[in-house]
Amino acid sequence: MIETKFRWKKLIRDVLNKIAGLKGIIGDSFSENDVIIQTPPRPELGDLAFPMFPYAKKLRASPLEIAELVSIELNKNKDSLLSAEVVNEGPYINIKLPKSNFSKYTLHKILNEKTKFGTSQTLAGQKIMLEFSCPNTNKPLHLGHLRNDAIGESVSNILKANGAEVRKVNLINDRGIHICKSMLAYQKFGKGSDPESEGVKGDHFVGKFYVMFDKWARENIDAENRARELLLRWERGDPEITELWRRMNNWAVSGINETYRRTGVSFDKVYYESETYGRGKEEVLKGLERKIFYRDEESTIWVDLKEIDLDKKVLLRKDGTSLYLTQDVGTAVIRHEDWPFDRLIYVVASEQKYHFIVLFYVLKKLGFEWAENLYHLSYGMVNLPEGKMKSREGTVVDADNLLDQLIAIATEEIKSRGREKEVKNLKQTSEKIAMGALNYYLLQVSPSKDMIFIPEESISFTGNTGPYLQYMGARISSMLRKFEDRKDKFKDGAFKPELLTVKEEWEIVKLLAMYPEETEKAAEELNPSIITNYLYNLSRVFSRYYHDNPVLHNKDPNLVVTRITLVKAVLQVLKNAFILVGIPFLENM
RNA sequence: GUGCCCAUAGCUCAGUAGGAUAGAGCAUUAGAUUGCGGAUCUAAAGGUCGGAGGUUCGAAUCCUCUUGGGCACACCA
Numbered sequence: 081m082i083e084t085k086f087r088w089k090k091l092i093r094d095v096l097n098k099i100a101g102l103k104g105i106i107g108d109s110f111s112e113n114d115v116i117i118q119t120p121p122r123p124e125l126g127d128l129a130f131p132m133f134p135y136a137k138k139l140r141a142s143p144l145e146i147a148e149l150v151s152i153e154l155n156k157n158k159d160s161l162l163s164a165e166v167v168n169e170g171p172y173i174n175i176k177l178p179k180s181n182f183s184k185y186t187l188h189k190i191l192n193e194k195t196k197f198g199t200s201q202t203l204a205g206q207k208i209m210l211e212f213s214c215p216n217t218n219k220p221l222h223l224g225h226l227r228n229d230a231i232g233e234s235v236s237n238i239l240k241a242n243g244a245e246v247r248k249v250n251l252i253n254d255r256g257i258h259i260c261k262s263m264l265a266y267q268k269f270g271k272g273s274d275p276e277s278e279g280v281k282g283d284h285f286v287g288k289f290y291v292m293f294d295k296w297a298r299e300n301i302d303a304e305n306r307a308r309e310l311l312l313r314w315e316r317g318d319p320e321i322t323e324l325w326r327r328m329n330n331w332a333v334s335g336i337n338e339t340y341r342r343t344g345v346s347f348d349k350v351y352y353e354s355e356t357y358g359r360g361k362e363e364v365l366k367g368l369e370r371k372i373f374y375r376d377e378e379s380t381i382w383v384d385l386k387e388i389d390l391d392k393k394v395l396l397r398k399d400g401t402s403l404y405l406t407q408d409v410g411t412a413v414i415r416h417e418d419w420p421f422d423r424l425i426y427v428v429a430s431e432q433k434y435h436f437i438v439l440f441y442v443l444k445k446l447g448f449e450w451a452e453n454l455y456h457l458s459y460g461m462v463n464l465p466e467g468k469m470k471s472r473e474g475t476v477v478d479a480d481n482l483l484d485q486l487i488a489i490a491t492e493e494i495k496s497r498g499r500e501k502e503v504k505n506l507k508q509t510s511e512k513i514a515m516g517a518l519n520y521y522l523l524q525v526s527p528s529k530d531m532i533f534i535p536e537e538s539i540s541f542t543g544n545t546g547p548y549l550q551y552m553g554a555r556i557s558s559m560l561r562k563f564e565d566r567k568d569k570f571k572d573g574a575f576k577p578e579l580l581t582v583k584e585e586w587e588i589v590k591l592l593a594m595y596p597e598e599t600e601k602a603a604e605e606l607n608p609s610i611i612t613n614y615l616y617n618l619s620r621v622f623s624r625y626y627h628d629n630p631v632l633h634n635k636d637p638n639l640v641v642t643r644i645t646l647v648k649a650v651l652q653v654l655k656n657a658f659i660l661v662g663i664p665f666l667e668n669m
Numbered sequence: 670g671u672g673c674c675c676a677u678a679g680c681u682c683a684g685u686a687g688g689a690u691a692g693a694g695c696a697u698u699a700g701a702u703u704g705c706g707g708a709u710c711u712a713a714a715g716g717u718c719g720g721a722g723g724u725u726c727g728a729a730u731c732c733u734c735u736u737g738g739g740c741a742c743a744c745c746a
Contacts, residue, residue, distance in 0.1 A: 121689055131688055133726065143726080172689070216746070253746065380744065389672085394744045404746050433673065434741050460674085461739075468739090493708070502706090513708095525682065530675070530739065537681065537695070541708050544682085544694040551708050559705050613683060616693080627710045669708080
């Protein structure tokens with residue numbers, strides 16, 4: 081569709097210029113960028129629409145007159161129209177594309193390009209690093225991480241589909257005051273227990289102690305001070321503390337990795353804050369020497385942000401220990417040395433906007449010219465119908481727990497439909513349905529917006545959901561299997577695009593042809609919801625179509641083969657798009 | 670207090686480099702299986718696009734003001 085649209089833009093541009101010439105209007109000529117192209121509100125009106133309002137002033141004529149003139153001009157050169165039909169609809173020029181040719185071209189293109197259909201080279205040669213997830217090692221993953229991971233994985237796939245070389249990176253926040261808190265609680269209450277002895281997943285085990293600290297600190301005023309002491313000992317490399325830290329981190333990280341495995345999240349490189357904060361300190365001290373930062377009388381190191389109309393910010397505490405910001409400076413520098421990226425995208429919640437403004441500024445002041453290529457892909461908060469998730473009130477939705485529930489419900493659904501035999505592997509299928517539901521639910525909202533997570537809705541499998549899309553895929557697969565079984569019955573059939581006369585068939589072909597534009601737009605905007613919306617539109621039209629129009633039950637083998645070709649193309653595009661938004665494809669469900 | 674973001678149907682969301690009658694799902698109501706899988710499909714009902722000005726031939730979309738909500742402005746991450 082991109083090529084078609086481009087050709088039409090140029091054609092309309094030429095006609096507008098010709099009209100300007102005939103009217104003896106001198107001045108700037110029209111360029112193809114002046115030509116506005118749209119889709120008519122109702123398909124009966126045509127396939128492409130060009131409003132004529134914008135040219136009225138320059139051509140000193142009413143949009144109605146212009147439309148009249150343009151349609152006359154276009155119809156003069158029939159052969160340049162690629163057999164399309166021009167309709168003059170009031171102030172609009174509408175184009176009806178030649179259905180047979182366009183259908184044939186589109187379907188063949190899809191079936192030839194297969195998994196390549198909808199990929200582009202718009203980002204070819206670009207090295208893009210994508211940071212996401214970034215868990216703390218003091219608690220298990222929660223719903224917020226699931227949204228983060230879903231966006232991270234999806235954006236990574238979308239960028240790859242547009243030719244970029246993508247490197248997915250994680251940053252484990254395994255140091256800092258919060259980690260010391262759970263360590264302190266473990267020292268106090270742990271009694272040498274471990275996840276195995278308690279039969280608890282490692283990250284949940286560690287998380288329990290973080291909660292304990294919180295409770296304990298409310299009754300003991302020196303708790304916070306003791307945590308700070310512990311941080312100092314840790315940063316000085318105290319062997320006993322280091323040993324405890326290592327043990328607890330291993331528990332947490334292995335538990336978190338288990339959740340990643342379940343959700344299909346992976347990274348090309350995992351960074352650990354404990355390994356990068358030192359570099360951050362070095363860079364800050366270098367900046368201090370170069371007088372980019374300053375030290376106060378207590379020897380705390382600060383950066384002044386008045387150049388960007390902000391206050392000032394601590395980079396190193398007076399005891400020399402580092403902060404979140406310090407560490408992020410070091411991580412960025414190391415990353416660029418490891419893999420000199422053209423862009424680094426941080427997928428991080430919107431509440432940290434300020435942090436990234438400061439981080440990017442500090443890196444720029446330190447003289448790293450690549451600081452210009454850092455981007456914070458900020459996504460909105462996930463809230464519950466009752467309001468914010470609050471750890472103190474125990475309303476935080478735990479990732480593992482949610483997954484378990486989703487899978488259990490999927491299993492129930494399969495059983496209640498009596499499809500245990502067909503799905504072969506009940507457990508695996510349930511997991512895939514659960515992931516399809518979850519990823520679709522999390523990605524259908526534009527990343528920048530806050531969203532409300534309604535548990536009942538996220539696990540609903542009817543309507544606008546991931547499983548609805550998976551169901552389409554399964555139905556089509558089933559249909560294609562039946563076609564293969566009876567193939568000799570249709571062996572005389574041939575693909576004849578002129579047989580695609582049903583209204584929905586034409587709608588489907590146009591939607592299929594639009595898919596490459598959607599993936600490009602999704603990459604440009606770093607927005608997976610463009611793909612989820614597209615998938616739903618395609619599936620909905622297709623459902624309506626095959627509900628009312630038999631594909632295999634036709635006497636004419638040509639019609640069967642022709643419709644099967646369309647169906648195959650739909651399936652191919654569904655599969656291609658599924659990959660971009662983390663919806664597992666299922667032959668059976 | 671200052672800055673940033675958001676506000677579209679009862680609920681959850683689409684639609685924003687301005688364009689023809691603002692769309693879905695859920696929920697509600699009424700229908701469709703002698704058909705390739707009913708996790709489906711059809712239809713009804715549901716809206717002064719938070720409010721007021723402005724720019725424009727034309728505004729959910731752009732500008733100003735205003736109301737309501739969220740986030741940030743930590744020597745937490």
